[in-house]
Amino acid sequence: MEPEASPQDSLATFAADLRALRIAQGEPTFEAMSRATGVSKSVLSEGLNGKKLPTERTVSSLLTMLGQDPAPWVARRAALDPRFGGVDALAPAEARTGESGKRPITRLTLFLTAAATAVVAVVATSLVWSLALGPTSADAAAPTSSASASASANATEGAEYLPYADGVDPMRTICRNDAVIAGSATHLDGAMQVQMMYSHNCMAAWGRVTRYDGKAAGNSISMRVYPAVDVDSPRSQERTAFDLQSLYTTMVIEPDVDARICGLATVTVDGETVELGPPYCI
Secondary structure, eight states, X not given: OXXXXXXTOOHHHHHHHHHHHHHHTTOOOHHHHHHHHSOOHHHXXXXXTTSSOOOHHHHHHHHHHTTSOHHHHHHHHHHHOTTTTSOOOHHHHHHHHTXXXXXXXXXXXXXXXXXXXXXXHHHHHHHHHHHHHOOOGGGGSXXXXXXXXXXXXXXXXXXXXXXXXXXXXXXXXXXXXXXXXXXXXXXXXXXXXXXXXXXXXXXXXXXXXXXXXXXXXXXXXXXXXXXXXXXXXXXXXXXXXXXXSEEXXXXXXXXXXXXXXXXXXXXXXXXXXXXXXXXXXX
């Protein structure tokens, strides 16, 4: 379903079209959409009911979850945002979702994008402080890096977060804070969705699978993530649960940005096991 933007487009029309798309996809609950997108139920409700223009991230995550290409919707949203006055938001959306929300982007691309953003932020911050404070002896302090910053944050946040490592729940670590959907695919006519998540700060990947067939009770969902070069690697992570609509795996840490991490999900439908293949790699 493509958005039908027009010069007379409005927040109400945009919200109505989002509601229609949700209904067309089986009308998943706000709880299910929140768990699948990482966006709160209240924010989703405001956006779908036209109370507030949803952010670009919310629109992109929601449309990807609904199995659609988020790019035209993000562009349409930008046209409604008075801050941008119709600035083309298509390119940023494509960079995050892999051109169509269906083909995964590589971890190297994600890494380079995040690294470039971090460098710009550091340079800008340094310039502001240099102008404000002038040169001091502290200017000769040891340099920092994104890796050391992440390690420092991981240590200082110890009271709230767990240290990130293979096999750790990503939602209990700082990795959740910069997690993005690196790739997403729907299966069984939109009844199932498989996603690969990635955190640049942690160099970590994990998988998420969500079902929208209304048959969670009595059935299972399972997903396994593993290094692409070794399906049976001891670093592989797998999780299975019954009676759940959505499940995510524990993490695989991979410092080599050229290495790929894959995920493969299975579900049971009325007791029959269905593989949601082929494997999805980022």
